[in-house]
Amino acid sequence: MERWAELPEVEPPEGADQGDSIGPVSTNGNIFTYIGAGSCCLRLDILTDQQKGIAFQLWPSSLLLCKYAEALHAQHPGYWKGKKVLELGCGVGLLGLVFAALGADVILTDLLHAKDLVEANIRNNCCALGINGGRASFNELAWGQTNVERLQLPNELLIIAADVVYHQELFKPLSLTLAALGQRNAHVLLAHTRRWKHDTRFFKMMRKLFSMRDMTSEIDEDASEYASNSMGRARLFQLFPITSSPSEAKA
Numbered sequence: 346m347e348r349w350a351e352l353p354e355v356e357p358p359e360g361a362d363q364g365d366s367i368g369p370v371s372t373n374g375n376i377f378t379y380i381g382a383g384s385c386c387l388r389l390d391i392l393t394d395q396q397k398g399i400a401f402q403l404w405p406s407s408l409l410l411c412k413y414a415e416a417l418h419a420q421h422p423g424y425w426k427g428k429k430v431l432e433l434g435c436g437v438g439l440l441g442l443v444f445a446a447l448g449a450d451v452i453l454t455d456l457l458h459a460k461d462l463v464e465a466n467i468r469n470n471c472c473a474l475g476i477n478g479g480r481a482s483f484n485e486l487a488w489g490q491t492n493v494e495r496l497q498l499p500n501e502l503l504i505i506a507a508d509v510v511y512h513q514e515l516f517k518p519l520s521l522t523l524a525a526l527g528q529r530n531a532h533v534l535l536a537h538t539r540r541w542k543h544d545t546r547f548f549k550m551m552r553k554l555f556s557m558r559d560m561t562s563e564i565d566e567d568a569s570e571y572a573s574n575s576m577g578r579a580r581l582f583q584l585f586p587i588t589s590s591p592s593e594a595k596a
């Protein structure tokens with residue numbers, strides 16, 4: 346059986362530079378247009394509502410994970426088709442929609458306040474989602490509160506999340522949700538831009554539950570240059586539950 350720990354290798358694509366931005370990604374008015382780097386027909390128009398706050402803006406780490414998903418798709422065509430993916434803290438929904446446009450079956454989750462905008466973005470991009478047969482839907486999932494068993498999730502599940510590590514008071518609830526998903530043997534792709542020293546506390550918590558692999562250099566050629574001081578730059582991590590480390594997975 347295929348295991349998420351064995352993601353195929355990916356070469357950095359051209360144009361993977363993500364700049365030095367650490368705040369929300371700017372939009373033209375309230376619409377952010379995402380044009381796929383590798384697949385010329387991938388275009389998503391994402392509605393944002395910046396004035397409403399954090400969940401209604403697009404954050405930069407998601408672009409690194411979008412590029413990773415696209416590079417994997419370009420180098421291993423059809424890889425995402427039918428894959429079951431759940432996004433935590435989806436905000437406006439770009440990341441989950443890119444995975445769906447590449448063929449994955451994606452549940453985007455966030456607090457209830459995000460529902461209307463995410464569902465509008467799903468509707469507005471239904472043509473792009475159809476290209477590779479992917480699907481997207483929204484579900485409320487409050488970290489540390491929603492019982493993930495109630496979501497009737499499939500067994501082979503990839504969790505994706507971008508820019509969800511920021512407020513210290515969210516570390517515990519987020520780690521509880523990730524622990525519950527890890528018990529179901531779900532693997533995680535986490536894109537993170539370090540803005541605060543306290544972010545390291547979250548990663549210490551994660552290391553008790555998951556083995557972690559820094560995949561940034563697979564997608565960003567410049568990654569090694571800023572490895573010692575990655576403040577303000579997006580990094581991409583793969584987390585797999587300690588009970589299923591890659592060596593066990595291969596056994």
Ligand SMILES: C[S@@+](CC[C@H](N)C(=O)[O-])C[C@H]1O[C@@H](n2cnc3c(N)ncnc32)[C@H](O)[C@@H]1O
Pocket residue numbers: 399400401402403404405406407433434435436437438454455456459486487488506507508509511515518
């Ligand atoms: C910085 S935003 C990132 C949004 C999106 N992933 C992106 O990259 O553009 C963090 C997201 O986490 C969500 N969030 C915060 N606390 C949460 C909680 N307790 N449960 C679920 N989602 C939460 C917010 O609503 C917001 O959408």
